[in-house]
Amino acid sequence: MDEALLRSLTPSVLAVLVRRGADFAAAEDAVQEALVEAVRRWPDDPPRDAKGWLVTVAWRKFVDATRADAARRRREGRVEEEPAPGPAPSVDDTLQLYFLCAHPSLTPSSAVALTLRAVGGLTTRQIAEAYLVPEATMAQRISRAKRTVSGVRFDRPGDVATVLRVLYLVFNEGYSGDIDLAAEAIRLTRQLAAAIxxxxxxxxxxxxxxxxxxxxxxxxxxxxxxxxxxxxxxxxxxxxxxxxxxxxxxxxxxxxxxxxxxxxxxxxxxxxxxxxxxxDWAQIVEWYDELAALVDSPVVLLNRAVAIGEAHGPRAGLAALAELNDSLPRHTAVAAYLHERDGDLEKAAALYAEAAHKSSNLPERAHLTRQAARLNAGRRA
Amino acid sequence: MAKYLLLKHYRGAPASVNDVPMDQWTPEEIAAHAQYMDDFAARLEKSGEYVEGRALTPEGTFVRYDGEGRPPVTDGPFAETKDLIAGWMVIDVDSYERALELAAELSAAPGAGGKPVQEWLEVRPFMAEHCTTTE
Known part of the structure; x- marks a missing residue:
C-alpha cells in the first residue's frame, strides 16, 4: 500500500467533512481514525475508490463520535446519517486547510504540528518522534491548536506568507526518527503549489x-x-x-x-x-542585495559578506562584515573564514575556536573545532 | 521550538530567597510543595511543552577508565564544595522568554510558611543536532 498516496488524500477528505458541516476538530479526529483503519484494512482489501472509501469511513467515525458525545451529555444528536451532498470539494478546500493550520493565532510549534497532522496525515506518534517529545505532549499541542482555530471561518482566505513560513520551518527541521520532515515539507509544498x-x-x-x-x-x-x-x-x-x-x-x-x-x-x-x-559569485552578491532589500535579516547580510569575499576578495568581505554587529550568531565563524582566505592563519584559528565555543549547533560546532585544529596543526608542522 | 533543561541544585546555586531547609517545613508544607511540582508538570503536558522530568539522589561518585584489564577507578563521595544536581525538567517551547517564564513559575513552588521558595534554577538551551540550510 502506498502510504504517501493515502496521506495525500488527507486534506481533501477532511475538507469534505468540514463542508458537510462537521466542526474542524471532530472532523480531523475522524479522518485520523479512518487513515488508521485504511492502513489496517487496505493491504488485504484494497478499495476501488480510495478517496470515497476514506470519506465514507471518516464520516461514519464522525457520526459515531458525535452520537456518543451527545448520548454522554444526554442531548439530542443532530447529525444525520446520510448527509446532504453539499458543494463538491475543490482544490480551494485544500488551500483553506493550509491557511487554517498556519493561522496567525497559532504559535509556530502548534502550526507546524497541526499542519503535519491535518494536511500531512501523519499520526501524532510520528510527529512526536520527529520532534523528540512524548506522544502525550504532542497530542495536547495538537488539540490545543485545534481549539485555538475552532472559531476561525473555514472559507476566509488566509495569508500565503504564513503558510510558507510554517512549511519552511518543517523543512529546516531535517529528519529524526523514521519521518523525513524535509521530504514531507517538499511534498506539502508541492501539493500547495498545485492548489494555488x-x-x-x-x-x-x-x-x-x-x-x-x-x-x-x-x-x-x-x-x-x-x-x-x-x-x-x-x-x-x-x-x-x-x-x-x-x-x-x-x-x-x-x-x-x-x-x-x-x-x-x-x-x-x-x-x-x-x-x-x-x-558566479558576482551574480550571487547581486541576489543577496535583492534579498536584503526584501527581508530585514542579519543572516542574509552575513551570507552576503561571504559572497563578497568570494567575488571581490577576502578584504572586501571583511569590510562588508565590519559593518555588521559582531554579536550576530555566526559572525565570528564568517570572520574566521575570511581571515583564513586572507592568509592570517593565526587569527583565523583563534576565531574558529571562538566561533565553536559560541555555536549552539552540534555539527556546526564540531566543524568549526576541526577548522581550528586543522589550522593549528598546520602552523605547528 | 527549542528544548531547554531546567536544572535544580542541592548545592551550588545561589541561596533561595525563602531559604529554610525542607526538614524544617511542616508536613503540610512539604505536601503542598510536591503537589505544586506535580501540577506544574501536568500543566506543561497540557500546554504541549513537557518533555521529561527526573529527580536524582544526592549520592554520586566520580568514575574513570584506568587502562586495559583494570577495574574503573572511583572517587567519592563528592566533596562538599561540588555543585550538586537535584533534578531536572526538559521543556520544548517557542522562545527563550517562554523558557524563563516557566523556570520562574517552577521557582515559585511553595516552601516554609507557604511562601514561594524562590529557588534559583539553571536554564540551559539544548544544542541543535542538525544543520539548517544556510551554507
Whole structure:
C-alpha cells in the first residue's frame, strides 16, 4: 500500500467533512481514525475508490463520535446519517486547510504540528518522534491548536506568507526518527503549489528542491558536516536540481520577486556551478542585495559578506562584515573564514575556536573545532 | 521550538530567597510543595511543552577508565564544595522568554510558611543536532 498516496488524500477528505458541516476538530479526529483503519484494512482489501472509501469511513467515525458525545451529555444528536451532498470539494478546500493550520493565532510549534497532522496525515506518534517529545505532549499541542482555530471561518482566505513560513520551518527541521520532515515539507509544498498559482509558493518549492538535492553530499560518512566548497558535486541530485531550476525560472518570469525566489536563485547559482571557483559569485552578491532589500535579516547580510569575499576578495568581505554587529550568531565563524582566505592563519584559528565555543549547533560546532585544529596543526608542522 | 533543561541544585546555586531547609517545613508544607511540582508538570503536558522530568539522589561518585584489564577507578563521595544536581525538567517551547517564564513559575513552588521558595534554577538551551540550510 502506498502510504504517501493515502496521506495525500488527507486534506481533501477532511475538507469534505468540514463542508458537510462537521466542526474542524471532530472532523480531523475522524479522518485520523479512518487513515488508521485504511492502513489496517487496505493491504488485504484494497478499495476501488480510495478517496470515497476514506470519506465514507471518516464520516461514519464522525457520526459515531458525535452520537456518543451527545448520548454522554444526554442531548439530542443532530447529525444525520446520510448527509446532504453539499458543494463538491475543490482544490480551494485544500488551500483553506493550509491557511487554517498556519493561522496567525497559532504559535509556530502548534502550526507546524497541526499542519503535519491535518494536511500531512501523519499520526501524532510520528510527529512526536520527529520532534523528540512524548506522544502525550504532542497530542495536547495538537488539540490545543485545534481549539485555538475552532472559531476561525473555514472559507476566509488566509495569508500565503504564513503558510510558507510554517512549511519552511518543517523543512529546516531535517529528519529524526523514521519521518523525513524535509521530504514531507517538499511534498506539502508541492501539493500547495498545485492548489494555488503563486510565485512565492513556487519559489519556496524550488528552494527546497535545490537544497534537498545537495543533502547526500552535505554529510560525510561519519556524520560530520561537509562545507559547500568541499562537497562531491557528483553526489548532487541533478534531477531535483533540474526541477528546481525549471520551477524557479517560471516563477521569476512573472516578475513578482519575493524572498523565497531570491533565496532559490542563490541556491540555483550554487547548484549550477561545476566548482566553487567557477561559481558566479558576482551574480550571487547581486541576489543577496535583492534579498536584503526584501527581508530585514542579519543572516542574509552575513551570507552576503561571504559572497563578497568570494567575488571581490577576502578584504572586501571583511569590510562588508565590519559593518555588521559582531554579536550576530555566526559572525565570528564568517570572520574566521575570511581571515583564513586572507592568509592570517593565526587569527583565523583563534576565531574558529571562538566561533565553536559560541555555536549552539552540534555539527556546526564540531566543524568549526576541526577548522581550528586543522589550522593549528598546520602552523605547528 | 527549542528544548531547554531546567536544572535544580542541592548545592551550588545561589541561596533561595525563602531559604529554610525542607526538614524544617511542616508536613503540610512539604505536601503542598510536591503537589505544586506535580501540577506544574501536568500543566506543561497540557500546554504541549513537557518533555521529561527526573529527580536524582544526592549520592554520586566520580568514575574513570584506568587502562586495559583494570577495574574503573572511583572517587567519592563528592566533596562538599561540588555543585550538586537535584533534578531536572526538559521543556520544548517557542522562545527563550517562554523558557524563563516557566523556570520562574517552577521557582515559585511553595516552601516554609507557604511562601514561594524562590529557588534559583539553571536554564540551559539544548544544542541543535542538525544543520539548517544556510551554507
Amino acid at each position: 498559482d503563486h510565485p512565492e509558493v513556487a519559489g519556496l518549492l524550488a528552494l527546497m528542491l535545490l537544497h534537498h538535492a545537495r543533502r547526500a553530499a552535505r554529510t560525510a560518512p561519519d556524520g560530520s558536516l561537509v562545507p559547500l566548497a568541499e562537497q562531491d558535486r557528483g553526489r548532487w541530485d541533478t534531477k531535483a536540481i533540474g526541477e528546481g531550476i525549471d520551477i524557479l525560472q517560471k516563477a521569476l518570469a512573472r516578475d513578482r520577486l519575493g524572498e523565497y525566489q531570491a533565496q532559490a536563485a542563490i541556491a540555483a547559482l550554487h547548484a549550477d556551478a561545476p566548482t566553487t571557483a567557477e561559481t
